[in-house]
Structures are given as structure tokens and as C-alpha cells.
Amino acid sequence: MVSQDYDxxxxxxxxxxxxxxxxxxEDPSQRVLVLEAGADLSNDPQVNTPALGPTLFGTDADWSFETEPQASKALGGSSAINAQVFVPPTNESLDTWETLGNEGWNSDTLLKYCTKAFTSPxxxxxxxxTLGIDGYTLDKTSNGPLQLSYAGNQDHPIRKAWTEAFRSKGYDVSKDPFLGISTGAFSSLSSIDPxxxxxxYATSAYYNPIKGRANLEVLTNATVEKILFEESRSKRATGVQYRQKDKIKVVTASREVxxxxxxxQSPKLLELSGIGDKSLLQRYSIKSIKDLPGVGENLHxxxxxxxxxxxVDGLETLDPLARQEPEVLEKAMQDYTTERNGLLxxxxxxxxxxxPLVESLSEPGRETIKKLLAQHRPSRNLPHEIRARTYYELVEKTLLNPKEPSGAYLSVLGQQTPPVDPESDSPSGPVPGSFITIGAMLSQPISRGSVHIGSGDPLVAPTxxxxxxxxxxxxxxxxxxxxxxxxxAKSPPFSNLLKQPLVRRDPASNLTDVETAKRYLRTSVTSMEHFxxxxxxxxxxxxxxxxxxxxVYGVENLRVVDASAxxxxxxxxxxxxxxxxAERAADLIKQDYGLRSL
Incomplete structure (x- = not known):
């Protein structure tokens, strides 16, 4: 029974x-309510079966937001539909948080909270x-709710081949990456119960084991429309208004929202509630509670x-699943259902x-990068440009330091089917054959976007x-x-897994120079949805x-604890x-109120 008042x-x-x-x-004296717009899908095999995650995109489990011309909705959020990749942040990426003006937010602090969240296999x-982890000692201190594993066929040769190929280039790791990593290659963990x-994920690991707590209520299919504030000088958050089954309801919080x-959604709700750029709020007749122009900016x-x-012939990949070959699908389902093994x-x-940007390690490469950085440096002094210049200088430092990484590389056992140039002959769907995809991720982009309300109607998606x-x-x-x-792809022993000379799925991916690579990136890049x-x-x-x-600046009893922060x-x-x-956010809140922990 949902109450009207919570802590x-x-x-x-x-x-x-x-x-x-x-x-x-964990403190039984505190009454906690969670309002979730999606449903509880913890018994859905599409959620639980590792290889079926992509089938949830575009369903009711996904917000299906669309960007301007140029993403998840279920209990557990993106953790219910992601690719289960569980890799560590680099020391440098976490230390930059403190450099940006956030004292105490650094790698020493955050890595301790990483191990609080999971249990190593x-x-x-x-x-x-075979797993490619013979070169370092595993972390034995983690004992958190998430259960991790080296998923899939542990006898597959790809992990060892990858590790040895990079080791020969001087990019191996000497310890468990979750104990701190800068550069190097490693076998990645997955958030899949071994x-x-x-x-x-968040529902199965954190919520389900404690869902019987009398002081915790989780209300699904409840869409929050705005945060409510006390009309006084303190501008104190007092509760929320939400919609469920076409009925508008209000609940209050004695301590915090x-x-x-x-x-x-977080910046959207702040703006609908009167926190954001005052001129934007006026456009939609929303009363300003706090003029905070940074809301919705800095999207990356x-x-x-x-x-x-x-x-090479005979190497196991997931390509038959991508092609939905009936016999393979039937066997994969049987293997998974009866033995909990196989392709799924x-x-x-x-x-x-x-x-690092390997090319920049040579002197000509460094000079090229320096020239590019000088050409595109933000120069003016408006507030948002000061922020842009701060980020730019951090990236510049990274790109010119051969000991700091700027790109992430990964392998996928199977062909990926990215967008293609409609004017080309590139294949648009799965093709015959077996493939390994090697991917690169732009880890520290300088470009920044935005997300803002386009209407005062809470049912309208943000822009x-x-x-x-x-x-x-x-x-x-x-x-x-x-x-x-x-x-x-040409580095042994990884090269032994691929046909040589290399045979590419898409002829357009034969990148001969920077310009062909840029052209391919403009047609075939995809979002990792790491917003x-x-x-x-x-x-x-x-x-x-x-x-x-x-x-949140300028108001009381309101915090933001998700990726938007x-x-x-x-x-x-x-x-x-x-x-x-999130683990550290919970500790900060507990410390403020002197709450108990289990």
C-alpha cells in the first residue's frame, strides 16, 4: 500500500x-519510495538471457528517444538491457573529476566503491x-551484490590471443584492472552470474534480495511529472507529482527527493520543476525556482x-545468431535452457x-596533433566557453602524453552491422561467414551537446x-x-584467428589513410549510449x-545521483x-543524516 509520506x-x-x-x-527507521516509469521485467527471459539483450531495444523496456538529426525504460534501467560489459574506468578519467573542481572525487575514492558493488569470479x-589473466593477481577484496564472470566459452582462444598480441607491443597489464589501470589490454568481465x-543487474542483485523490507516501496509504471517545492526563501523540495494509470498523484518527502x-530525464524533470535556464523556462511559462543555465548542457x-x-574456418562466433539461422537458434536455446551453456x-x-594515440608517440605525429589542437582551441570567455576550454585542456594533456590512453579498443565475436552509406555497396545486414569485429571507441570527446524540454507538457519527450x-x-x-x-588484426597471435590477408565484411572499411577513416566514421559510427x-x-x-x-545548487533537499551528474x-x-x-552517493546521504548500514 503506497503511503503519502516518506523520508x-x-x-x-x-x-x-x-x-x-x-x-x-538498510536503516529500518527510514521510509523509502522508488518511483519507476517502467515495469518490473526481472522474470523476462529477454532480460535474463545474456545474448538476448539487444532484442529489448525499441520495446517497452526502452525509452526509444530520438536525437535531433545527426536511447532505457524498465526496473533496473539501462542495466536491464545493456551489453553486460563490466570494465574499469582509468585512473586518469576519475582523477579529472577532482581536477575539474570536485574535491575528494578521484580514483583512490571511486575504485574502492567499484569493489563494493561487485563480486569477482x-x-x-x-x-x-586461456582467459589471458595469467599475468596478474586477481582482486580478492570485492564482495558486492553484482555477480561477475568471464562469460561465454572460456576455452575460446580469443582472450589469450588478444592479451599476447598487445603484450608483445608493451601494452599488457600487471594487475587486476579494477585495482587501477591506465593503459593496457585485458580480458573483460561481464555482469553475468557465473x-x-x-x-x-540492479534489480536482481540489489533490489530482489531485499524487496521484502517493510520500509522500502517500489512503485512501477509511475511517471514523475515534476518535483514540488515549498514556496519560501529556502526553496525546499517537499515531494513529487507523478502519473499512474492516467491519475495524478502526490507524495511528500520529509528529508530528500x-x-x-x-x-x-533528470534535466527534463529539473526544467519542468523550475530549475534551469530562466529564459528557457519562461518560454514554456514555467515559474523559475532557480536560474541554473548548466541544466541540460554538457551532454557527451x-x-x-x-x-x-x-x-579462419571453424572458429566459434555469434554470427549464426545474428543471421537467425533456425537450427542454430534451436540448439542455442536448448543448450541454454538445459545446461546453461552455449551461444546465448x-x-x-x-x-x-x-x-594512447599511438601515432602521436612519434615526433611528426605529436606535431600534427599539436597543430590540430591549436586550430580548434576555444578562445572566448563566456561561462559555457570557460567550461568548454577546461575540458579541452584536459583532453589536450591526454593526447600529448604517451602514458595516458585516449581510445578504447574491443573485440566482438561476430559481425556488427553498423549504419551504412546508402550510396555505397556496403552490406546492410548480416552476411554469410564468421567474423570478429575489432572496434574503437572515442573515449574523451571534446564535442558537447544538450538535452532540454521542448514543451511544458511532461508527457513530451525532451529535445x-x-x-x-x-x-x-x-x-x-x-x-x-x-x-x-x-x-x-595483423598482430600475432591474434592474427592467427583471422584469414590473412585480411578479408573485411564491408569493402568500405578498408581504411588507407586519415581521410578514408573519417569518411567511414561519418557513415558507420554508432552511439554506445553512454550519455x-x-x-x-x-x-x-x-x-x-x-x-x-x-x-542541486540553490535549493534544499534535492540531489542528483545518476549519470547526468x-x-x-x-x-x-x-x-x-x-x-x-551510486554507492558513494548513498554513503554521502547516509553521512548527512547519520543513518545506519548493514
């Missing part, structure tokens, strides 16, 4: 929301060599692009590498403009990372929205960083 109201039952609600409800000594072979609706994302190379136990992402490639340095740097994919930064934790004078305790995206996939961020 804490958490808006959003995704990764951050469920972590924070679980931790706050137990690995037999006999498997360490015993059940099911997705381990905690916003965890995501990089798109990771772009990814890959090249699929044909494998993994999305096929087994390896990662964090590398999203990622503004990809708006700073030309992004595509210049990215093109150079793409040229390194062939180097990886963040739209309610950034930054000093207010730099366009920040929340302070280092994640409290992350000032700069972590180096690769956001999942591990987001769990750590």
Missing part, C-alpha cells in the same frame, strides 16, 4: 536509483592462461565504430584495451542534440585510432548543477563507474 523519494528505479534506495533502506588455476548464467532518472557520449574481419551465455565482448563531431578535433583523433585496427554530464557535478560558476555532495564520462563502458558513483 526519501527516489525518482527512477534504474542502476543509480535502486543502489541508493537499497542502501538507504572465482577462477580455476587451469583456466587462467553460476546461473543470467544477467546480474533524490533524482536518478538518467542523463535525459562515447561513439564506437568497428571493422569486421573474416575468421554471452554477448561476445571478451577483450578490451586502453591505448536531444548530442552535437557529435562539433569540434573537429574529435573526428581527427578518432580517425587515427581507427587506423590502428588493422595493426591489431552523461547533463546535471554535472562542477562548481556553479563553471556551469555546474550539483556540488560535491550531489546537492558525472562531470566527465569514464574511459569506456559506464556500468562499473555508475555503480561506484
Amino acid at each position: 526519501f523519494i527516489v525518482i527512477g528505479g534504474g542502476t543509480a536509483g535502486l543502489v541508493v534506495a537499497t542502501r538507504l533502506s 572465482t577462477v580455476d588455476e587451469s583456466q587462467r592462461d 553460476t546461473r548464467k543470467e544477467r546480474s 533524490i533524482l536518478a532518472a538518467g542523463a535525459f 557520449d562515447h561513439l564506437a565504430c568497428g571493422i569486421a574481419y573474416e575468421t 551465455t554471452s554477448m561476445g565482448v571478451n577483450t578490451y584495451a586502453y591505448l 536531444i542534440d548530442p552535437n557529435y563531431y562539433s569540434n573537429e578535433i574529435d573526428i581527427e583523433v578518432y580517425a587515427r585510432h581507427m587506423l590502428y585496427l588493422d595493426v591489431i 552523461g554530464g547533463t546535471c554535472a557535478m562542477l562548481p556553479e560558476e563553471r556551469g555546474g548543477v550539483v556540488n560535491t555532495k550531489l546537492k 558525472i562531470p566527465l564520462n569514464s574511459f569506456a563502458n559506464l556500468q562499473s563507474t555508475m555503480y561506484a558513483f
